[in-house]
Amino acid sequence: MSYREVLDCLGDPTRRRVFEKLRAGPASVGTLARGMPVSRPAVSQHLQILKAAGLVLDRAEGTRRVYYVDPAGLGPLRAWLDQFWERALAAFKSEAEDS
Amino acid sequence: MSYREVLDCLGDPTRRRVFEKLRAGPASVGTLARGMPVSRPAVSQHLQILKAAGLVLDRAEGTRRVYYVDPAGLGPLRAWLDQFWERALAAFKSEAEDS
């Protein structure tokens, strides 16, 4: 659930594609794999990583497993982004003062 | 300069460390490499990738090359993040209406 995990996770194109597919709404593994250039197990593995990073959640639904985005998942990334802005700006200011 | 490049770029721990070091202010390659667990050429290569992603800029300063964060570099990532929120929220709403 740290921003590091999130970045490592979204650093892969296939994983991004899966994640963005889920943005449209919950979907099963098979549905997600359909139309992808990789096999279903590959998608399943990516989903585990997305889950470990806190980006998606899943629920059992009969014989199939439905995944959906965790709204709070991108929180750490956003927080890091904001914090980065602040510190970088502060550093830039103190740089300007030096000259 | 797309969010994809930015994410691919920041998906590597060493690259993140270099980038975060630069947050404190401009620094030369040698300075950045000092105290890092990898060699100077490795840092140099990472800097090229960071530069290609639009995250850092560089200027020649005598025999040394100084790198510094591009304030606009994280823009695409932020935009993607915001857009993701909106769409995911919209999808969530229409999901709720279905039930």
Place this chain on the structure above:
DNA sequence: ACAAATGGTAAGTTTTTACTTACGGTAAGT
């Protein structure tokens, strides 16, 4: 009870990526 559908896991392979060493090139100092 059996068959079909769905998906996680293991093992192994392939591909990608990061890293190192070696080299050359440029700028500053003596």
Place this chain on the structure above:
DNA sequence: ACTTACCGTAAGTAAAAACTTACCATTTGT
């Protein structure tokens, strides 16, 4: 002019990560 300092690039290696096939477990439906 020569030496020193600093850095990018090339080539090759090592390590990591993604992908596939094969298999097993669970659930649903007949």
